[in-house]
Amino acid sequence: MNEREKLLHYITAVSFAIDDCVLYLDTHPYDKEALEYYSVHKELRKKALKQYTENFGPLLNDNVDVSCGKWTWIDQPWPWEGGC
Amino acid sequence: MWNYEKRLQYPVKISTPNAKAAKVIITQFGGPDGELAASMRYLSQRYTMPYNEVVGVLTDIGTEELAHMEIVCAIVHQLTKGLSIDEIKAAGFDTYFVDHTLALWPQAASGTPFSSTFFQSKGDPITDLCEDMAAEQKARTTYDNILRLVNDPEICDPIRWLRKREIVHFQRFGEALRIVQDKLDSKNFYAFNPEFDKCKMK
Secondary structure: OOOOHHHHHHHHHHHHHHHHHHHHHHOOOHHHHHHHHHHHHHHHHHHHHHHHHHHHHHOOOOOOOOOOOOOOHHOOOOHHOOOO | OOEEEOOOOOOOOOOOHHHHHHHHOOHHHOOOOOHHHHHHHHHHHHHHHOOOHHHHHHHHHHHHHHHHHHHHHHHHHHHHHOOOOHHHHHOOOHHHHHOOOOOOOOEEOOOOOHHHHHHHOOOHHHHHHHHHHHHHHHHHHHHHHHHHHHHOOOHOOOOOHHHHHHHHHHHHHHHHHHHHHHHOOOOOOOOOOOOOOOOOOO
């Protein structure tokens, strides 16, 4: 795994922790432990997404850096191509 | 409103094409218990659902199912990419190929096209949540059957992950059903339909 793949793997893991926790919180909206788990992972994901965008390009189309004069959203491989 | 995130919810990396496997796995894209039907079912049911916890579950699971649809499509795409005409014929994939070449099109393994008749949106929370729980189990059985038919560990890994999500979703819908029942008349859950009848709600 190269550096990009490692970071993407980490984003996948930390984002999934949030996805699963969100479903649990929908039916347990006062669960203190789950609320805490959500807060911690939300911050981890935010940081990792920022790091990924700065180094390898955008994963979301509302944080594309256009300072290079080119639309880079379409540059990185698409997820179904096996690179992600 | 939805935003696209340019990554799969669970990674798919298949190195050996296998049209026979693609032929059965496509059923989880457009088949009766597939991810597209799952997503459309939950996202359709939520508008008239009177309880916030349940609307949350339908919205968030319905959204996750779209991500699962993308995973299934990624599997089928990687299993069919670069196939030769001889390989397509040998695997019996020619009947799909003639209509769609190697593009993705939602159908069951039998060739039956995707249809909204695969799911209900009934406007009664007990009815809909019982359907949703059954749907998760039907999808789980389908993944079990795929695992009986396919051996390649690179295919089985994401299929096993998708199978596990069906079990988690079943659990969440079970909790949603309990939440609904707690808000109804405990002597008769069917005394009124809270999605339609004007009644006092707890």
